[in-house]
Amino acid sequence: MSDILILGGGIGGIVAANVLSKTLDKKKHNIKLIDQKDKHVFQSAYPHLLVNKRKPGDITRKLERLERKGVKYYQARVEGVTPEESKVITDQGPMKYDYLIISLGVEHHPETVPGFTETAYNIYNFDDLISLQKILKNFKNGKIVLFISSLPFSCPPAPYETSFLLDNYFRERGLREKIEISVFTPETSPEPLAGPKVGESVRRMMEQRNIKLTTEAKVLSLDPVNKKLNLDQGVSVEADLFLGIPSHWGPQVLHSSGLVEEGGWIKVDPTTLETDNKQIFAVGDATALRLPVINTLAPKAGIFAHYQAEVVARNIACILKGEKPEFRYTAKGL
8 A cells, every 4th residue: 555645735735645546546545634723725715705605604615525535634734844763753653655746835924024024914814814704894994004024925916916805895885985905015016927918917907996006015014003014225104904914924844844945935846846855745835936038936826836736647647547647737737
């Protein structure tokens, strides 16, 4: 019996588990998934959850449902990976593997911006979004500031989608003229990696909706007492409600694994998602995939994790069946 171990129950982990369950004989292979939480949350729907267009139950599923497909689910916290021993360390004990798929996503570190936790709501956090649903319901007038702490961050369209949904949310309630919406980003343009035409299109749509945009904004801190967002060059912005995207880091539990580059992102082959260790693959936001020529980190989004996971799972299945692994990731999201 071979053991295929998947770390993380996000989009990448779920897709890998589903593909492997369909392509491998479960009598010959053990497919296991570890996540510290008991639910999968479809994070792509977070902007809709914020404005109450989705309910929590609409975007969550119990991970134990994977058991119906022959995937063994373990609720545990990953504490480390030791490739030389083909072992993952968890708070429930070590687990061995023949093949490992890492889909741990990113870590959010609001503490890198002093005052974030006390002053702002993290729009990439499920619990904060539930709190915001109630706050927005009673928000009748004032200033809302949405800011991005640093680059890179997951799902580059999300802050702009969120601002558009907020605009529509308040228009539907007849309150839009009483509410100011502003977005502050360190990017040179909205979604710069999508190209100048996309950036200009987003700018134009924001102008049409009277959503203020400030680019190349370096966030330094938040002042919880005076309700201010402090930027470089001595600029401060007051608001009644701050929505933030915290700094994103690669998984710290992998720092001593030998699998990550400087910055904490996992080094992988851009087409097979194989790491320097042939037993280990990585998919999703935690990878160090880079765009050719400009060599900057590629956009991190669920759609990319989905296709990466398909490639990895199908190639592992081929290897275990004695076939040549010929599936390749093409970096396309559609």
